[in-house]
Amino acid sequence: MNQSKTMEAADRRFGWFMSAPSLALLLAVILFPVFWALFTSVHDYTLIAPNFDTFTGAENYISAIQDPAFRHSLGLTAFFVAAVVLFEFLLGFIVALMLNSVERFKPIYYGILLCPLLMNPVIVGLIWRMFLHPSLGIVNYLLTVVGFEPVNWLGSTQMAIWTIIMVDIWHQVSFMIVLLLAGLSAMPKEPYEAARVDGARVYQSFFYITLPLMMPVIIVTLLIRMIFAVKTYDLIYIMTRGGPGVATDLVSYSIYRTAFVSLNVGEASAMSAILLGFILLLTVYLYRYMRSLT
Amino acid sequence: MASITLDKITKVYPNDVTAVNGVSLDIRDGEFMILLGPSGCGKSTTLRMIAGLEAISSGDMLIGGRRVNDVDPADRDIAIVFQNYALYPHMTVAKNLAFGLKLRHVPASEIETRINRVAALLGIEPLLGRKPSQLSGGQRQRVALGRALVREPQAFLLDEPLSNLDATLRSSMRTELIKLHHTLGTTIVHVTHDQVEAMTMGERICIMKDGDIVQVGEPMEVYRNPANTFVASFLATPPMNLLPGRIESVGAGALVVAMDGVALPVPTAFQAAYASHSGKPVIVGLRPEDFHLAAGDAARTAPIDLVTITTEVLGPEVILVANLASGAGPEIHARMPRDFRAKIGQPLTLHFDLAEIQLFDPETTRVLPRPAHP
Ligand SMILES: Nc1ncnc2c1ncn2[C@@H]1O[C@H](COP(=O)(O)OP(=O)(O)OP(=O)(O)O)[C@@H](O)[C@H]1O
Ligand SMILES: [Mg+2]
Numbered sequence: 001m002n003q004s005k006t007m008e009a010a011d012r013r014f015g016w017f018m019s020a021p022s023l024a025l026l027l028a029v030i031l032f033p034v035f036w037a038l039f040t041s042v043h044d045y046t047l048i049a050p051n052f053d054t055f056t057g058a059e060n061y062i063s064a065i066q067d068p069a070f071r072h073s074l075g076l077t078a079f080f081v082a083a084v085v086l087f088e089f090l091l092g093f094i095v096a097l098m099l100n101s102v103e104r105f106k107p108i109y110y111g112i113l114l115c116p117l118l119m120n121p122v123i124v125g126l127i128w129r130m131f132l133h134p135s136l137g138i139v140n141y142l143l144t145v146v147g148f149e150p151v152n153w154l155g156s157t158q159m160a161i162w163t164i165i166m167v168d169i170w171h172q173v174s175f176m177i178v179l180l181l182a183g184l185s186a187m188p189k190e191p192y193e194a195a196r197v198d199g200a201r202v203y204q205s206f207f208y209i210t211l212p213l214m215m216p217v218i219i220v221t222l223l224i225r226m227i228f229a230v231k232t233y234d235l236i237y238i239m240t241r242g243g244p245g246v247a248t249d250l251v252s253y254s255i256y257r258t259a260f261v262s263l264n265v266g267e268a269s270a271m272s273a274i275l276l277g278f279i280l281l282l283t284v285y286l287y288r289y290m291r292s293l294t
Numbered sequence: 295m296a297s298i299t300l301d302k303i304t305k306v307y308p309n310d311v312t313a314v315n316g317v318s319l320d321i322r323d324g325e326f327m328i329l330l331g332p333s334g335c336g337k338s339t340t341l342r343m344i345a346g347l348e349a350i351s352s353g354d355m356l357i358g359g360r361r362v363n364d365v366d367p368a369d370r371d372i373a374i375v376f377q378n379y380a381l382y383p384h385m386t387v388a389k390n391l392a393f394g395l396k397l398r399h400v401p402a403s404e405i406e407t408r409i410n411r412v413a414a415l416l417g418i419e420p421l422l423g424r425k426p427s428q429l430s431g432g433q434r435q436r437v438a439l440g441r442a443l444v445r446e447p448q449a450f451l452l453d454e455p456l457s458n459l460d461a462t463l464r465s466s467m468r469t470e471l472i473k474l475h476h477t478l479g480t481t482i483v484h485v486t487h488d489q490v491e492a493m494t495m496g497e498r499i500c501i502m503k504d505g506d507i508v509q510v511g512e513p514m515e516v517y518r519n520p521a522n523t524f525v526a527s528f529l530a531t532p533p534m535n536l537l538p539g540r541i542e543s544v545g546a547g548a549l550v551v552a553m554d555g556v557a558l559p560v561p562t563a564f565q566a567a568y569a570s571h572s573g574k575p576v577i578v579g580l581r582p583e584d585f586h587l588a589a590g591d592a593a594r595t596a597p598i599d600l601v602t603i604t605t606e607v608l609g610p611e612v613i614l615v616a617n618l619a620s621g622a623g624p625e626i627h628a629r630m631p632r633d634f635r636a637k638i639g640q641p642l643t644l645h646f647d648l649a650e651i652q653l654f655d656p657e658t659t660r661v662l663p664r665p666a667h668p
Contacts, residue, residue: 190380193347196367197374198394198445208393212384 034276041269048263060270070271072246073254080161080250081229084168085222091169092176093218099177100184110178117174125238128167129154154240157247164235164248171235172228176221183217184210216293223286230279251275296358296448296481297323298344303353305339305505313339315505316353321483323358326475328496328513329485332528336505337485338377341451344483345374358448373442377453377485379434381426387437388422391444405444412440415470431458439467443474449481456491468495489531493517501525519652519666523577523659526652532582532613532627534652539578541571541653551578551651555620558596561648567664568653576662579652582613585628585644595645600626602636616642 041061044054064070099109116124131137132153140150153163187210195205233252236242242249242257249257255275259268298321305314314336321327329337342348343355346367355362362370373394382390388409395405413419416436426434435458442450455471456464472495475482486492492499493513500510501524509521520526526534539553541560549560549568558578560568589595599619606613612630617623619641628644636642653662 188383190376190378191382193367194374194376194380194382194441195393196347197345197370197372198441199368199397200393201368204397209382209384 037269037272040266041273043266045266045269046263047260047265050265056266060267061274064267064270064274067267069246069249070251070254070258073249073251076161076246076249077230077232077251080165080168080232081226083165084172084229085225087165087169088173088176088225089218089222092173093180095173096177096180096184099181113174113177115174116171117178119171121171121234122238124167124171125235128170129239132163155244157244160240160244160247164239167239168229168232168235172225176225179221179224180214180217183214183221187213216289219289220286223282223289227279227282227286230275230282297321297325297356298449298481298483299354299356299359300340300344301354301356303340303343303355304351305336305343305348306351313505314343317502317505317507318353319500319507319510321481324479324481326472326482326484326495326497328492328499329483329502330487330492330499330528331502331508333487335502337502338453340502341374341453341483341485344449345372345451346370347374371448372451373445373447373449374451375435375438375442375453375455377457379426379438381434381437381441383426386423386425387418387429387440390426390437391422391441394441394445408444408446409440412443415443415474416440416467432460432463435459436467446478447480449483452482452484454485454487457487471495489529492529499529501528503528518650519661520579521661523579523654526579526654526661530581532629535580535582535624535626536654537578537580537618537623537626538575538656539653540575541568541573543572551576551653553578554618554622556596556598556618558598558646558648558651560651561593564651564664568662571653571655571662575656577654577656577659579654579661580626580646581650582627582629584647584650585614585630586647587630587634587644589645590647594649595647597643598646599641599643600628602638602640602642604638605630605634605636607632614644 039052042055042057043052044056044059045052095113099106102109131139134140134150134152134155137153139153144150152159154160191209191213192205195209200208231252232250233256236248236250236253237256240248242253251271252275255268255271258271259265262268298319300317300319300321302316302318303314304312304316306312317336317340319327329340331337339348343350344357346362346365350363357370357372382393385393391409391412392405395408400408409422410419413422416439418433418436418440421429421433421437426437429437435455439452439455442452452471456467459467468491471482471484484491484495496513498510499513499516501508501516503524509516509525511519516525517529520529520534523536527536537553539551542550542552542557544550547565547569549565549572550557551560552558585598586595589597600614600616601619601621603615603617603625606615609632611632612634614628614630614634614636616626616628618626653664654660655662
């Protein structure tokens with residue numbers, strides 16, 4: 001029994017030894033910047049006077065929260081996240097259900113679906129910016145061919161955020177499909193047979209069996225997608241730079257502007273900390289939920 | 295309640311396995327029918343086709359006289375107990391039982407009475423609040439049975455519903471099912487491996503092999519007059535002894551069944567039936583329970599000399615395992631009274647009840663027809 005204890009200790013030491021290099025790397029590229037940002041957020045640090053001479057406490061946080069532009073960004077981001085996650089989920093679930101009942105050519109459908117997911121967001125942004133160009137883009141060309149008015153996809157304050165939402169859906173819906181499909185194909189077959197004999201129609205099987213059994217997969221998928229959607233930055237940078245005006249000024253981009261356009265790194269750091277808080281909240285909830293499943 | 299008719303039903307699975315091969319069977323309204331057969335003979339497939347869960351490759355399926363080949367399982371009003379239970383994993387036992395009733399808009403108070411009644415019958419009341427994952431195999435099986443029973447359908451399809459229960463529970467459930475069938479009068483198709491279940495529960499037994507029906511009949515009928523060597527060797531434990539022999543004429547129409555060093559006179563009543571096989575080889579079927587220690591009427595029993603291989607003392611009885619005295623042929627099993635003892639290698643003479651002899655054609659393995667009783 002003593003021997004097994006010493007062996008366990010030896011195992012643990014070996015484990016630490018093996019993971020030390022990657023842990024050190026993680027520390028350097030993640031933990032250090034996080035702490036540096038937190039440290040910056042309580043100082044008056046600008047790119048004009050980049051020093052930690054003045055400790056300001058919560059001042060950066062207060063001015064960030066009181067800043068109407070930042071509040072607008074937070075609200076817009078919440079709307080954006082809700083919209084993309086909801087639409088991607090609905091669309092993704094429908095496609096996953098259809099694919100789940102497909103017998104032939106499954107790998108081909110998978111291949112096609114995975115294409116957008118494999119693309120870099122910058123590339124996606126560039127492609128769609130070209131497609132959606134008001135006068136030279138193919139989308140407007142096709143619209144006029146079938147007799148519609150051309151749409152000012154990215155230049156209209158009403159339209160721009162919806163355009164971003166649509167492009168994000170195009171880019172990310174496969175993620176939902178793949179995860180939901182994995183969940184669906186892992187479902188036991190027997191309860192469905194029992195339900196059919198018990199008198200259930202297809203839609204009743206869906207609501208009484210598929211949905212409750214899929215709930216863990218659905219919740220995990222939604223949370224992961226939310227965490228990623230909150231951080232959306234590349235699409236905005238490439239397609240609209242937050243514009244027109246502040247119509248697509250999502251919080252990540254707004255932080256970038258505060259730091260590198262307004263040069264106020266201290267306040268930008270405070271904003272980052274607030275965003276980090278939201279993401280941590282979602283992550284903790286996700287982690288708790290996944291723990292509760294096992 | 296409904297009759298179930300299978301008319302030349304065939305099932306070929308997508309991987310080209312023919313699981314059921316042109317089977318015809320008439321299950322009468324209110325009948326308790328047993329499907330018996332070795333593993334993989336197509337029992338579950340047959341049941342699943344009746345339920346509508348498996349598409350029928352060819353043939354007609356009728357329930358209550360209506361052709362149901364293309365009728366959805368939901369519209370067949372039958373209940374099935376699956377071999378693997380197939381409980382709803384996310385619902386409690388009570389909800390599992392209630393599900394089918396809710397879908398059929400049975401009032402809540404009625405659902406509750408039925409659940410309580412069935413739960414009491416199956417002894418699962420303490421489990422009603424649990425999820426299937428919190429149950430033992432035997433408990434799950436009883437819940438699966440309960441889910442079928444609460445439905446009160448046109449017919450019950452039971453796929454080995456007692457296989458996972460301990461001996462005591464199994465025998466009490468057997469009785470409960472028989473009683474239930476008696477009171478409800480619902481058609482039941484019951485799949486089993488178990489000889490005792492087959493003999494005691496069913497009004498008729500349907501014996502299957504390799505996707506074919508070999509014999510259908512009342513339990514005692516199938517036991518007394520097996521259609522071929524497969525049925526003879528499958529039904530009852532220990533099964534019928536099958537030994538190589540030959541029918542020989544001993545003049546004036548008299549026949550004997552000759553085996554190694556043994557000659558069993560054919561009863562007069564069977565002579566006409568067996569006459570055409572005179573001089574030909576046969577397989578001789580002797581039930582273990584037709585061997586006796588004492589000689590009876592000389593015309594009715596014949597002595598057989600044996601050498602003991604071993605004895606299996608079971609308690610209520612002793613199974614003697616022996617060879618013919620000549621030492622040839624397969625082992626013979628004989629059912630002896632409980633105080634019977636014999637040493638290994640000990641020679642002894644048993645007396646066989648000739649009226650129970652069955653002969654089979656070695657080529658077709660089919661029984662040689664004879665009058666039922668001498
Ligand atoms: N889904 C399937 N696809 C292909 N072949 C199958 C399928 N289900 C069963 N079979 C085959 O069909 C035959 C009959 O199977 P079935 O399950 O009906 O046997 P069974 O009599 O119920 O056996 P057991 O007593 O072991 O339950 C077997 O040879 C089996 O391998
Ligand atoms: Mg089976």
